[in-house]
Amino acid sequence: MIPFRFLHAADLHLDSRFVGLAQLPQAVRSYLRESTFAALGRLVGVAVEEKVDFVVISGDVYDVSDASLQGQLRFQEALRELAGQGIQVYLIHGNHDPLDGPRLNMELPAGVTLFGAGEPGQAVACRRSDGTELAVISGISYPTAKVTENTALRFSRKPGSSLFHIALLHGNVDGDLQHETYSPCTRKDLIGRGFDYWALGHIHKRSILHERPAIVYPGNIQGRSVKETGPKGCYIVDVNEEGHTALRFRELDTVRWQVKEIPIDGLADEAEWTNAVERAVEEIRDELPQLMSVVRFRLTGRGNVHRLLSEKGAAADLLTELQRREAVRAGQQRYAGLVWTEGFSVETGLPVDRERLVQEDSFLGELLRLSGRSGQTQDGLEDLLSAALKPLMENRELRRLLTAIDGDDKRDWLRSAEELGITLLSGAEEAARTGSRHQVHGEEAAEDPGMPDTLIGNSADTGSGAEEW
Amino acid sequence: MKIEQLQISGFGRLQQREIELKEGVTVLYGRNEAGKSTTLQFIRAMLFGIPGRAHPAERYEPLQGSQHGGILTACDSTGAQWIIRRYAAGGEQQARSERLSITVRHPDGRTEEASQEELERRLLGGISRSMFRQLFAVSLDELQELGALQSEEMSSYLFHAGMGGGGDIMRAERKLLQEAEKLYKPRGKVQEAAKILQQIEKLERDMAESRALLPRYNANLAALELAEQKLAELELARNSKGSRLKLLRKAADIRELWLKWREARFELESLPEISDFPENGTVRWQTLEAEISSAAGAVERLQRQRDELAAELALHLPDELLLAQGPVLDLLDRRRVSYEDRRAERQRLEADLAVHEAHLERILRSLGTGWSYPELAAFAVTAAEREAARRFAAAFAGYDRRMEAREAERQSLRSRLAAAAAALQAAERSLAREHASGAASFAGLAPRSPRERLQLWDELQQAAERWREAQLGTAGPLSGPESAGRRSSGAENRRAARYRRWLAAGAALTLLLPAALQLSGAPPLSVWSALGLLAAADLALWAGLRAAGRQGTPPEHGGGDRAAAAAEMLRLRGLLLSGAEPESRGMDAGALEAGMRELRRLMEAWNAWQQRMDRLSGECEACRTEAEALAGHERALAEELERAEAEFAELDGRYTDWLRQRKLPEGLSPDGLPDLFALVEQGNELLRQRDKLTVRLGELGAECEAYEHEALSLLQQAGGNSSGEVPLFTLLSWLENRKREWDVLRSELLRREGLSARMAEMHEELEENRRQLEGLVHRSSALLREGGAGDGEDFLRRASAVQRRTELVRAIRQWELAMFTGWEGSRAEQLQQLLEQHDASSLEEERSAAENAAVNLEEERNILLEQRGKLLQEQEHLHERCMGDTVSQQLEEQRSALRQLAGQYAVTALAAELIGRTRRIYEQEKQPQVLQLASAYFAKLTQGEYRRMVMTLGHKELKAEHEALGLLDSGLLSRGTQEQLYLAVRLALAETMSRQIRLPLMLDDLFVNFDEGRLSAALALIGELSATRQIVMMTCHRYVADAAMRIIPSASVISV
Structure with a gap:
């Protein structure tokens, strides 16, 4: 040959x-x-x-x-x-x-x-x-x-x-x-x-x-x-x-796609989180100086930053800022090393023990159990979704869009909805409370979830913001 | 947790009280104000701190002043004993400032100190003060407070547990739904989703357009292809039409040419065909003819020239003799210049010689007698001679010096003598003046005076005599040398010069003396005598001079003449003296009488006068003595002079001899010798030069003669006419003429040579030309033969025919080229046919028709091209469109945005849905554990009359389900039942909330409104619960205590 x-x-x-x-x-x-x-x-x-x-x-x-x-x-x-x-x-x-x-x-x-x-x-x-x-x-x-x-x-x-x-x-x-x-x-x-x-x-x-x-x-x-x-x-x-x-x-390729995970565990505040994201952006830029990169950041882990992300829209703000910077760069035709942040996939949660929460005989426990049950089967999920998304189905475009959504995405939505529920419900309690005692209490609970008071004082949180694409 | 002991130091009305509490139920029974409630408060205060002064009702200050506080001992689930000592600090201080010590004693014996926080956390399980108060240490008031259930801690617990705080869940649900609506609402216009949907709709319309690009492009491609095809077809038609048109145009263009071409062809056919005609025949023939005639002419000319030259050569023959003499003449001519130079030199030298000889003669003459050249040559001026001459000169010079010195000495002596004489005269004059004055004054003294006068006279006479002797002594030495010095002329001359000096001095003295005497006022006599003396001396001197000037006169007679003159003078003086004598006599006589009267005076004067006279005569005497000494001196000097004169004579003799030996002229002074020597040397030099000149002259003469001789021999050879002497000038001029002749001859010879050479050349040339001529004639005949012509004319006729033919052929070919170039075979034929068949007008017609057709075709083509251009433009446009087309991507972006939004919506809506569903589950199916437990307790308390209680979420409504009546609102229940309901809830809560750390339950007289049955039931329930929990009941009712004792056997009753 x-x-x-x-x-x-x-x-x-x-x-x-x-x-x-x-x-x-x-x-x-x-x-x-x-x-x-x-x-x-x-x-x-x-x-x-x-x-x-x-x-x-x-x-x-x-x-x-x-x-x-x-x-x-x-x-x-x-x-x-x-x-x-x-x-x-x-x-x-x-x-x-x-x-x-x-x-x-x-x-x-x-x-x-x-x-x-x-x-x-x-x-x-x-x-x-x-x-x-x-x-x-x-x-x-x-x-x-x-x-x-x-x-x-x-x-x-x-x-x-x-x-x-x-x-x-x-x-x-x-x-x-x-x-x-x-x-x-x-x-x-x-x-x-x-x-x-x-x-x-x-x-x-x-x-x-x-x-x-x-x-x-x-x-x-x-x-x-x-x-x-x-x-x-x-x-x-x-x-x-x-x-x-x-x-x-x-x-x-001239444009490289990436998904980067940024765990928020241990990030104390918004500044740290912003730094972490910006560092990640620069790492990508250093890694691929000749290409344009499009990156999605998966924000994972559990931490207090979650509340910022889910309630204060910090992720959306940062995304706008990052995109603005890169748009300036693109305007100067400096595509090599351009890092376009496609979005944040917020998969974080408040620092709670979800497993425990699921087993707990409480409203949230019940909610999580319900969600879990629904998510397990296609029908259950569809039932839940069709109920929740009923208004959307009235629009042709949205209907078409929703029918194209696959099961994984739907399950992601469900998971995010759970976290949102956790965040909201625990948040509602905390919003009702006042004073610093709550803060101390919450932290104590985080350290030692074995105390019964934890269950009362710091109901599980988490819930995903809307950063789903 | 179990409370073991209370040690109340001071609290309200209680003081120094100790209460031991046991497991299980403990009943504190006592009358009102026995301190039951205080004990309850005490426990609260011990566990959570003594309330501050702000709450005096709860603070329970000790009424009797004991220490406010106490000790509580408790035991936790691990068995560790907690001892809490708490006392309020000072009355004035704040609540917080209490003294607290908590000691933990572990069962293994360890002890530790703990803080309030640790206490609350470890011992109390994190229950807060208010919760403790509401749930575990409950009085009847608190039981009835429905709001107690809504305290934040409790409600959060209930909310969490799904019991009481449903409002927050509802709020969360509502919030989620609002948010979802913000994102999307069916038929909404302001929501984000609506905007995106609008955008999508618009973009989809654009998209449709964008999708149409491809079909449009395809259509464009097809149209373009069609256009191209048509164009191609058109191109074909255009080509064929074009070629026809071209043919026609061409035919029209070349028609003129074509006509000519045809004509030429016809003519060509008519011409005879002559083959093998020599190329360029005419030209060649003409050339040959011309060459032949020119060659013949040349031959003739050359012959003529040759004859001329031969004649010329024969005419002039050269002179043989001159020819033979030529070289010698040249030689002589060259040497002539030098010859003439020599002659000139000879003449000059001869002149020089004459000059030299004249000079020599002069020298010889100046040298003296008898010298001729030989003597002169013989006289060598040697060093010895020069030395001798110098010696002589020195000797003479030495003599002269000595003489001069002596003369000077003598002169000085004479001047001194003169001075002495003057002094004497002066003395005498003064004497005479005295005498005269004496005589004048002493005339009276005449008797005596004659004697005295006589005496004076005698003295005077004596004086005159002595003077005369002196005069004589002076003249004597003078004459001696004079007579002796006459022997040599040189000495004589010198003496004469000396005399001249003396005479001058003497004359001066003589002239000066009278004046001097006149001045001194000397008596005339003495004046005269002095004058006389002087004059005599002068005369003597004058005579000497005359004698010296007169050379050659015999000097021996000089002394005799002077003696005679002296005698003459003596005589004259005597006369003069005698003349004076009478005078003095006369004077002596006349003055006798007068002198007698005055004799005494005169005598006295006379004595003075006599004395003066004596002194004066002494003076005179001295002067006289001096004069005499001087004269002596003079005499000695004269002698010396005489001796010197003798030496001089001897020297002179030797000198004369020396001169004579050398044949030198006598009388030559030694001073003149060097001059003589110089002359001799000069003469010698001149002699040598003369010799040299003589020799040179001889040489020159010989050379000149040789030259002349040679010339002469030539002359004789040539002419022979003058064999004898020929004057030099003639000879030379002849020579010159001869030379000129020779030059002429020589040039003549050269010319002849040239002429012969030319003649030879010409001869050759002539031969050559003749040969050429023959050749040409030969070639001419050959040409004629070749051309097939009999003679030249025939040849020319034939040649022109051939030429015409050639021209025609060429023209035809040219026209063919012009007509058919670029038109290959078949088309050329077409063209010819066309020309044959059509005349000019029909051609034109056809052509215009074809042109019109072509224009039409072109128009059509332009239209098509334009169309194609448009199509291409459109294609380009489509290209650009699709390049910049991002509609699809924009649509995708909008869809992405929409998807994100949908996701957001889904999450929100899902969360709301989940909450809603869970809420419904809770409400409809699942009551929380607390409620279930409470329901069970409630059922027990009501002995089954009420089955359970239900709580609606969000509305905080507690409902009781009656066995028969169903759900009843709690507000509608009787007071007792209400209290039972609340008790059940509290118990259930307490049970649920402190499962790990079972806090003791303290119930302050809660059962007062219970009927017997329900009391029993409640106590039974308490009993049940006390199995796992320490329960302290306070009551003031005996029956309650009794019932408790009865129903709960393990209960201990403590009477307060």
């Missing part, structure tokens, strides 16, 4: 939206929007720099649902550039850009092979330098946005060919075979087809499912929401004489 090298990328999602960001300044918005294209540009650069023989793209080049003209034009441009370098491109379409989606009526540049739907197409890739045949590449595109069939089973090696075989597939491996709508299949199916390299797409998290044959999700090339954290890019695959593959990851 002739050694060669290729680039494997997937899920470019060109010009797709960035989820979860509200009230972006124009400069940041423009930069974010450009980031997928920038990543594509870097992909081309990497392909040229690494002297790859060809490039495979495993679907979801763009979000056809958005019908972005720019995305398609820019992709055409990139393909032309690669073609100009003599780099062949093999690509399939996935669930986000199925063949029936709105498409730019432009011919693909020479040297670009697009596999259609139906049966997996086959093509032979050649060496860039001299045209020696290197590999057989198969692939299948999504005709529509939903493919419930296990299309992996249709792939088969080219008869009689001893060349390296690469399969391009967009789908969810080892997913729920019954309900999956994105070409469900199992690892075993793939291994059984006898291909040397499964170039997968669809899952945005980078992962190598299997070594020989290689089954690889390269992940997307640019994170687009706080769910897509960490470095994003593509794989450079070197195939040696024995047909063994060696993978190298190359970062392509």
Whole structure:
């Protein structure tokens, strides 16, 4: 077998939206929007720099649902550039850009092979330098946005060919075979087809499912929401004489998403908390001086700062301030090292022993037990939510939004609601009290919750503010 | 906790009281004011501090002045004993300033001091004073205070436990609902959500537009393609039309040319075809003709020139002799200058020689007699000669010096002599004056005077005589040297000079003396005598001078002449003296008488006079003596002079001999010798020069002669006419002429040489030209042959035909090029056909038609291009649009915001929902533990008449559920039942709140309103509770105490 090298990328999602960001300044918005294209540009650069023989793209080049003209034009441009370098491109379409989606009526540049739907197409890739045949590449595109069939089973090696075989597939491996709508299949199916390299797409998290044959999700090339954290890019695959593959990851993203946890335990006051957050911001800036970062801070732990966060809106204030600073920076075009705080996920609570509270025969205990019971089952949760969110359902937009909310988010809401209840109820008591005695009392209770008076004097608190995105 | 002992030091009306309390129920029974309630207060005060002065009712100051306070001993659940000693400090001080000591004794024997806080926390389980009062140490008043249940601590507990503080829960719920409504409200317009929703709606509209971009772009692409296609088609049509038009235009353009071209072709066809005609025949023929004629001309000319040259050469033949003499002439001519120089030099030298010789003659003449060149050459001026000459000169000089010194000496002597003579005369004159005066005055004394006068006269005569002798003595030595010094002319000259000096001195003296004598007033006689003496001397001197001046006169006669003159003078003097004598005589006679009268006086005067006369005569005498001495001196000097004269003569002789030996002229003074020597040297030098000149002259003469001889020989050779002497001038001028002739000849020769060379050249040239001419003639005939022409004319005719043909061919080719360049084969044919078939007008017609068509096509194309431009512009616009299009992202942002808001809303609403649901659970299903317990107690107290009690949340309404009547509001119950209800609640609360640390319960006469049955029930309940808790009951009713004793067997009754 002739050694060669290729680039494997997937899920470019060109010009797709960035989820979860509200009230972006124009400069940041423009930069974010450009980031997928920038990543594509870097992909081309990497392909040229690494002297790859060809490039495979495993679907979801763009979000056809958005019908972005720019995305398609820019992709055409990139393909032309690669073609100009003599780099062949093999690509399939996935669930986000199925063949029936709105498409730019432009011919693909020479040297670009697009596999259609139906049966997996086959093509032979050649060496860039001299045209020696290197590999057989198969692939299948999504005709529509939903493919419930296990299309992996249709792939088969080219008869009689001893060349390296690469399969391009967009789908969810080892997913729920019954309900999956994105070409469900199992690892075993793939291994059984006898291909040397499964170039997968669809899952945005980078992962190598299997070594020989290689089954690889390269992940997307640019994170687009706080769910897509960490470095994003593509794989450079070197195939040696024995047909063994060696993978190298190359970062392509220009905007890095992160979730940082900031425990509030031990933070005495707002100033300390603000310092902690600002320090975290600067740490990120130092860590990634060349990239723009988008970060969500998870505020965790239990402490007295919680009350500030939940009642006084300190988190919202700080967020506004942080965003204002970075907006100034963005206005000066200093995107490298820009750290955009996407939001605070307030998961904190007052310093109370929640477990004890749950077991306690009290209003809060009852409330927590009730909440716990409801949260355990889908129906219970839905029942609770539908009752609570009934007014929202009257609006079409909100209805659509709420139906899209998944169970985890709902459970998060519930947890936050519990903390809010704790905070409010204990807060109400404390608001009714006066004098310093309460403070002393509260602290004593915090130290020694075993005293019965604690239960009276310092009913559990916590409750999540509204910082849910 | 268990209270073991109370030691009341002083508290209210109690003092020095000790009360032991046991486990279980203790009944404090006593009459009113026995101190039951005080004991209760005491316990409170012991545990929580004695109330301050602000609360005198609760402070219980001891009425009898004992110490306010006491000791309480209690035991906690671990068995440790707490001893609390508390006393109020001083009457004036504040409540807080109490003396407190708390000692804890652990069962293991440890003891420790504790503070009030520790006490409250460890012993009392954190129960506050008010809570203790309301729950554990209860009097009837407090039991009936419903508000007691609403004290903050209790209500928070109840609230927490879901019992009493439901209002806060309601408030929280309401707050949450408000907040949720702030976020969102159906059909609301001002909520945040509403704003976001509006924004979303707007953005979605934009989004639709944004989505339309792609189809528009696609449509644009399709339209563009169509336009391109049409353009391409149009381009094809345009090309074909264009080429036809081009053809037509071209045809019109080249028509003129084409006509000419055709004509030329016809003419070409008519011309004969002559092949192999020599290239450029005409030109070549003409050239050859011209060359032949010029070559023939050249030959002729050269021949003529050659003949001329030969004639010229024959005409002039050169002079042979001159030719032979030429080099010598040159030589002579070159040497001529030097020859003339030599001649000039010879003449100059000859002149020099003559000068030298004249000079020599002069020198010889000046040297003296008899000397000629040989002598002069022989006389060598040696050092010895010079020395000798110097010696002589020195000797003569020495003589001269000596003589001079002596002369000077003699002169001085003579002057002194003169002075002496003068002094003598003066003396004599004064004597004479005395005498005269005497004579005048003493005339009377004549008798005696003659004698005396005679005597005087004698003396006078003697004096004159002596003077005369002296005079003679002086003249004698003078004449001696004079006669002797005449021998050499030099000595004579010197003497003469000396005489001249003496004479001058003497003359001066002679002239001066009379004057001097006149002045001194000497008597004339003596004057005259002196004068005479002097004059004589002068005369003698004058004579000497004359003798000395007269050289060569015999000097021997000089002395004789002088003696004669002296004698003459003596005689003259004698005459003069005799003349004087009569006079004196006459005078002596005349004065005798007069002199007699005055004889005495005269005698006396005379004596004086005589004395004066004597002194004067003495003086005279002295003067005379001196004069004589001087004369002696003079004589000695004269002798010396004489000796010197002799030495001089001897020297002179030697000198003369020396001169003679050297043939020098005699009389040459030694001083002149150096001059002579110089002359001799000069002469010698001149002699040498003369010799040199002579030699040189000889040489020059020889050279000149040689030159002249040579010239002469030439002359003889040439002319032969003058074999004899030829004057030099002639010779030279001949030579010069001859030389000129030679030069002319030489140039002539050169010219001849040139002429011969040219002739040779010309000859060659002539030959060459002849050869050329032959060649040319040959070539000409060959050319004619080649051209196929018989003669020149024929050749020219043929040549012009050929040329015309060539021209035509070239023109045709040019026109073809001009017409068809850029038009390849088939199109050129098309063009030709077109030209053949159409005349000019039809061509024009067709062309204008084609042009119109082309214009139409162009217009169409422009329209299409414009359309395409628009499409491209639109495409560009779409491109830009999509580049700046962030609607989708903005929409997403709004949705994110909305989602956040929804989350916020959800959390808030969920919390509210949870609270609501929990509240309902509480209200409907689950009463709190306290209420349940209270319900149980209440049921027991009412012996089942009431089943339970219920509390509604938020409204703080306590309700009792009657067995039959159902829920009854507590306010509607009878007093007793109410109290039972409250008791039940209190007991339940106490039971619930102090599960770990069971505080003792103190009930102050609570059962007064209970009927018997219920009292029993209550006591039974107390009994039950006392199993786990110390209970202290105070009562003032016997029946209560009794009943307690009866119902609770373990109870101990303490009578107060």
